[in-house]
Amino acid sequence: MQSESEETVICAKCKQPNDPGLERCVRCQGHLYVACRACGAKNQRVLTKCRSCGSALHRIKRKRKMKNLYVEGHVWRIIVVCILFVMGIIAWVVVRHYFFNRTV
Numbered sequence: 001m002q003s004e005s006e007e008t009v010i011c012a013k014c015k016q017p018n019d020p021g022l023e024r025c026v027r028c029q030g031h032l033y034v035a036c037r038a039c040g041a042k043n044q045r046v047l048t049k050c051r052s053c054g055s056a057l058h059r060i061k062r063k064r065k066m067k068n069l070y071v072e073g074h075v076w077r078i079i080v081v082c083i084l085f086v087m088g089i090i091a092w093v094v095v096r097h098y099f100f101n102r103t104v
Contacts, residue, residue: 009033012045034058 008017009032011025018025018032025032034045038055050057 009044010046 007020009020009022010017011028011030011032013030014025014028016025016027022032024030030045032045033042034057035042036050036053036055036057039050039053041050041052043050043052043057045057047057049055
């Protein structure tokens with residue numbers, strides 16, 4: 001008789017128990033298995049290390065968060081602030097030149 005963990009595959013996204021023959025979750029359609037990048041073995045997505053070779057199956061979350069930080073909108077904020085700063089300097093130079101370098 002198989003154990004409970006061999007009979008069902010837990011979805012990594014929604015934690016729904018699924019039959020082992022399925023490739024996608026019945027609730028959220030998330031992938032249930034992931035291939036190891038080192039050896040190519042098929043592993044449940046909820047696992048952190050490959051059952052065959054022991055390699056990490058997923059990237060470090062911190063690296064993904066840092067990538068998302070720049071992709072999701074903080075870069076445009078930095079660009080807008082830089083553009084406004086440069087425009088402010090240009091305006092200050094023009095006003096200073098116009099008011100203080102006038103010949104009467």
